[in-house]
Amino acid sequence: xxxQPQEKLVISGLHAAVEGQEILKGVDLEIGRGEIHALMxxxxxxxxxxxxxxxxxxxYEVTAGSIELVEADGTRHDLLAMEPDQRARxxxxxxxxxxxxxxxxxxxxxxxxxxxxVRNPDRKEGQELMPMRDFRSELKAKMADLSIDTEFARxxxxxxxxxxxxxxxxxxxxxxxxxxxxxxxxxDSGLDADAVRLASQSIARIGGAEMGILIITxxxxxxxHNIPLRTHxxxxxxxxxxxxxxxxxELHKRGYERIRAAYPEAAAAERSMQDALGSETAQPVTA
Amino acid sequence: xxxxxxxxxxxTFDRESLDRLLTDQHSGRAVPAWANDRRRAxxxxxxTLALPDRRDENWMRTDIRLFKPKAWGPRRRPGPEAPxxxxxxxxxxxxxxxxxxxxxxxxxRPSGTSTQLAGRLLSLDGHVLHEQLDPALxxxxxxxxxxxxxxxSHGDLFERHWFSVIDSQCDWFAALHAAFHTASTxxxxxxxxxxxxxxxxxxxxxxxxxxxxxxxVVLGEGAEATVLTETxxxxxxxxxxxxxxxxxxxxxxxxxxxxRMVNLQNWSTGVWHFARQKAVVHEQGRxxxxxxxxxxxxxxxxxxxxxxxRGASAQVNGVMFTEGRQQLVYNTLQHHEAxxxxxxxxxxxxxxDRSRLVWRGMIKVDKVxxxxxxxxxxxxxxxxxxxxxxxxxGLEIEADDVRCTHGATxxxxxxxxxxxxxxxxxxxxxAARLVVAGFFQxxxxxxxxLPVREALARAIGSRIRRIS
Numbered sequence: 029x030x031x032q033p034q035e036k037l038v039i040s041g042l043h044a045a046v047e048g049q050e051i052l053k054g055v056d057l058e059i060g061r062g063e064i065h066a067l068m069x070x071x072x073x074x075x076x077x078x079x080x081x082x083x084x085x086x087x088y089e090v091t092a093g094s095i096e097l098v099e100a101d102g103t104r105h106d107l108l109a110m111e112p113d114q115r116a117r118x119x120x121x122x123x124x125x126x127x128x129x130x131x132x133x134x135x136x137x138x139x140x141x142x143x144x145x146v147r148n149p150d151r152k153e154g155q156e157l158m159p160m161r162d163f164r165s166e167l168k169a170k171m172a173d174l175s176i177d178t179e180f181a182r183x184x185x186x187x188x189x190x191x192x193x194x195x196x197x198x199x200x201x202x203x204x205x206x207x208x209x210x211x212x213x214x215x216d217s218g219l220d221a222d223a224v225r226l227a228s229q230s231i232a233r234i235g236g237a238e239m240g241i242l243i244i245t246x247x248x249x250x251x252x253h254n255i256p257l258r259t260h261x262x263x264x265x266x267x268x269x270x271x272x273x274x275x276x277x278e279l280h281k282r283g284y285e286r287i288r289a290a291y292p293e294a295a296a297a298e299r300s301m302q303d304a305l306g307s308e309t310a311q312p313v314t315a
Numbered sequence: 316x317x318x319x320x321x322x323x324x325x326x327t328f329d330r331e332s333l334d335r336l337l338t339d340q341h342s343g344r345a346v347p348a349w350a351n352d353r354r355r356a357x358x359x360x361x362x363t364l365a366l367p368d369r370r371d372e373n374w375m376r377t378d379i380r381l382f383k384p385k386a387w388g389p390r391r392r393p394g395p396e397a398p399x400x401x402x403x404x405x406x407x408x409x410x411x412x413x414x415x416x417x418x419x420x421x422x423x424r425p426s427g428t429s430t431q432l433a434g435r436l437l438s439l440d441g442h443v444l445h446e447q448l449d450p451a452l453x454x455x456x457x458x459x460x461x462x463x464x465x466x467x468s469h470g471d472l473f474e475r476h477w478f479s480v481i482d483s484q485c486d487w488f489a490a491l492h493a494a495f496h497t498a499s500t501x502x503x504x505x506x507x508x509x510x511x512x513x514x515x516x517x518x519x520x521x522x523x524x525x526x527x528x529x530x531x532v533v534l535g536e537g538a539e540a541t542v543l544t545e546t547x548x549x550x551x552x553x554x555x556x557x558x559x560x561x562x563x564x565x566x567x568x569x570x571x572x573x574x575r576m577v578n579l580q581n582w583s584t585g586v587w588h589f590a591r592q593k594a595v596v597h598e599q600g601r602x603x604x605x606x607x608x609x610x611x612x613x614x615x616x617x618x619x620x621x622x623x624x625r626g627a628s629a630q631v632n633g634v635m636f637t638e639g640r641q642q643l644v645y646n647t648l649q650h651h652e653a654x655x656x657x658x659x660x661x662x663x664x665x666x667x668d669r670s671r672l673v674w675r676g677m678i679k680v681d682k683v684x685x686x687x688x689x690x691x692x693x694x695x696x697x698x699x700x701x702x703x704x705x706x707x708x709g710l711e712i713e714a715d716d717v718r719c720t721h722g723a724t725x726x727x728x729x730x731x732x733x734x735x736x737x738x739x740x741x742x743x744x745x746a747a748r749l750v751v752a753g754f755f756q757x758x759x760x761x762x763x764x765l766p767v768r769e770a771l772a773r774a775i776g777s778r779i780r781r782i783s
Contacts, residue, residue, distance in 0.1 A: 124738075
């Protein structure tokens with residue numbers, strides 16, 4: 029880490045609700061560019077909600093707190109005042125746990141729009157896209173780098189993709205868009221051990237000193253090549269504990285019983301949220 | 316864009332205006348007696364008919380209560396200063412617009428490349444303004460252009476088919492069309508002649524104008540052609556004038572012949588559009604028939620395909636996009652009259668505002684038509700809560716060894732799709748347009764004529780507003 033001031037994603041006192049049900053109950057988190065953070069926690073603790081709030085999903089209502097991009101010189105940009113696409117153009121990326129399919133739209137065409145907009149934040153619809161020649165050579169190089177067949181780009185966005193293909197498509201988009209801050213929401217779920225290792229290596233190759241990454245995961249394998257500066261544990265809509273990489277290993281081995289016992293208030297919040305949302309979110313994710 | 320149409324010749328379509336058509340509307344050569352007889356017969360029939368009403372099952376979903384038949388009559392020839400509306404395909408045929416490059420095919424078509432046309436015909440308010448045919452094709456026996464001229468000179472080639480493919484007796488509009496058609500086009504392609512470049516027919520309307528044009532296409536054995544017809548102009552729904560199209564299309568695809576036919580209806584939104592269209596495909600003949608519809612206040616279209624010879628095949632594509640209070644009604648028929656034929660219909664519609672789209676499809680399989688492969692499908696994408704789409708597929712099968720299936724879907728743009736695309740930097744509007752474009756991609760993939768695909772995609776893209 030350099031001692032110089034760096035650009036940061038700063039989340040303060042964040043409360044958020046979906047359909048009137050409060051999910052986040054005061055989240056504080058700060059991620060600098062070049063840093064890797066891991067966010068762990070049981071199902072339904074609010075991890076994905078945090079990702080959606082950062083990106084601006086319309087179903088999630090932020091009721092209190094702030095999400096800001098803070099430049100190295102201290103200039104602050106209020107993400108909450110921005111539409112999701114403005115946030116993307118400001119350098120924020122969310123890799124979806126369950127990416128949406130867009131039938132009839134080829135991944136290459138979709139990405140060309142995305143890359144053009146993110147690199148020219150002021151572009152209006154209808155203005156020139158990135159020259160095809162440049163886009164083609166860059167995409168082909170990135171696909172080769174990530175061992176993805178070029179034919180993949182011809183397919184319709186996530187349409188009929190396997191779980192693994194969807195995750196690889198998300199990683200490819202991450203590589204092309206090169207955001208300042210990336211939230212990877214369970215980019216390892218649904219993958220077998222080899223695929224997780226490949227994903228982990230790919231993310232390590234894409235990241236670097238320019239990118240701040242928040243890895244939301246249940247497992248530690250994804251962190252194998254992406255050793256987190258900080259590991260945060262979310263329970264009942266709050267980050268209750270933060271630590272180093274060893275915390276991820278502990279949670280992976282031993283689960284969340286120690287955490288629940290240490291933070292009874294958050295554990296109670298977790299139970300009441302699960303009751304309110306039904307049993308669906310309490311189900312463990314199966315690969 | 317549009318200016319008032321030329322003044323009326325007659326206030327209505329009456330016996331006097333028929334007599335004028337029979338005697339003086341063509342210059343020089345005489346239209347054959349049989350053609351005039353068919354006009355007279357249609358007029359006699361017209362005199363006995365009232366406007367169709369909702370008791371007729373083809374019309375039960377069409378609201379023509381505001382259509383006033385007495386308000387329309389034939390128009391004088393427009394003056395030379397009358398501006399001709401621009402067709403949807405114009406930019407794309409001229410090569411002024413690039414439909415965008417593909418990631419996979421490098422330089423499929425360098426932008427700025429114009430499409431050569433084998434021939435073209437232009438009419439305004441029911442009068443032919445311009446016609447032309449590649450002389451090399453003319454020397455090979457291809458006939459293309461104004462029906463008045465070509466029925467006079469080559470009547471024997473057209474007599475068998477002229478107003479014999481479609482039923483001109485079945486309702487008021489069909490009879491009106493058969494009695495009063497003007498500015499009509501015929502195409503004849505002799506056996507074995509393959510025309511690589513498209514033939515283009517543009518029918519224009521001034522504000523309040525009338526178009527009753529007819530198209531007859533006859534392909535001889537083993538012939539090939541691509542015909543692009545399009546409509547443009549007329550008055551807007553809000554402005555005065557509107558417009559009235561009462562037309563017909565007849566297609567005869569000979570043995571082993573291949574026709575790509577495109578009808579693009581892009582009238583202004585004040586125009587009443589009534590069309591009866593039918594193709595007969597003979598043994599081993601192939602037809603790719605695409606309807607695109609974006610315009611008109613109200614459309615009632617009958618699109619029939621008869622597979623009349625063994626092994627004939629037809630692919631039917633529909634691309635519709637409606638907005639405002641437009642109402643478009645399609646009745647399609649895939650009639651399998653011979654064994655071993657294939658028909659494949661895909662209509663896709665996008666609807667916004669309070670518009671309405673109706674598709675009623677029928678696959679009819681005669682007893683002799685064993686080994687029939689018939690398919691029909693209608694997918695609609697609803698872009699507003701107030702829009703309404705009706706899909707009514709139907710099967711009528713008398714043969715026992717057939718495969719006939721149908722399907723229909725109606726869906727909305729998913730907000731989660733929009734958010735996903737926004738998360739990648741696309742604005743909500745851009746995302747919506749991309750999702751809608753994707754919806755139509757499946758039918759565009761079937762249309763093998765690049766300028767048509769590009770023009771439709773561009774036109775639809777420009778009409779989509781924020782999804783409500």
